Amino acid sequence: MRGWALMGGPVTSTAEPTTGAGGCSPAGPRAPEAVLAGEVFSAGEIVNVEGRTGYWELMKPGPGPGVWTVESARLENRVSARVAASALQRLADAPRIRRGDLVMQRFPEQERASVVGAVAWLGQWVAVKEDPHSGGSGPAMMDAVDRLEVVTAEQLAAAVRLEVSHGGHQGRIVQAVVSARAGQFRVVCRCAPGAGEICRDGRAVTWCSTLESARELWDWHVGGPDPIDSAA
Known part of the structure; x- marks a missing residue:
């Protein structure tokens, strides 16, 4: 059995409920791949299949019309099957994070993103995450999907990561990508x-609403005249 590391604490395996726990908001609309009686299904969705136990991931439509190739949504010993599209049953509260999504933990300090390699049920919905730059050869980590947020490569590329220095001081100005921040x-x-985030008052991290105010906070840290306003 492959060893998995879970971010944020252990996940306990329990019996599967009739519907799954919720996930995170999708990055955007995905192209539909099959339509059945008004229902639109696409690869990566987790569904129930009439006559089969457990949860199933839609892998691809076909072969042939009215058929889907599915895999059991679990970590080990995944089973592949071909089922009639008419047997697919959408979960009322299915995870919205899917295989291939780019995700970050929903904390404002997070800077790195991971690619979802699989979604599985382990008492709660979990995502297997991989480093997008490892080519699939790096270690895989697991995280509960309700701790993750889908992002885009454009969001990551646009986020400010600025090196700053003054005398013996070295630092960075970092823009948050996810969360309310x-x-x-x-x-x-x-x-x-042991140095870390600059805090104007006590131990609470000072968040700045603009790059200019962040530069002013850095100036204050290295000997500027007065503290500056921070974001609430």
Whole structure:
């Protein structure tokens, strides 16, 4: 059995309920691949299949009309089958994160994204995450889908990651990509062992609403005149 690491604590395997737990908002509309009696299904969805136990992932339509190739939505010993499209039953609360999605943990300090390699039920919906730059050869991690948010490569590329320095001070200005802080900036100090986010008041990280105010926070940190306003 392959070893899996779970982010955020252990996941306990339990019996499968009649409907799954919720996931995260999708990155955007996906192209429909099959339509049945008004129902639109697409690859990556997790569904029930009439006459079969457990949850099933839609892999691809076919072969032939009115047929889907599916795989059991579990981590080990996945089973592939071909089923009639008429047997597919959409889950009322299915996970919205799918295989191939680019995701980040829903914390404002997160900077790195992962690609979802699979979604499975382990007492809750979990996603197997892989480094998008590893070519599939790096270690896989697991995370509960309700801790993840779908992002795009364009969002990551647009986020500010700015190196700053002054005298013996070294730091970074980093823009949040996810959570309610998305678009805001924090300033990280690396000029001493154990240094981290710059906090204007106490231990709470100071979030800045603009890049200019983040630069002012850095100036204050390295000896500027006065603290500056931060985002609430």
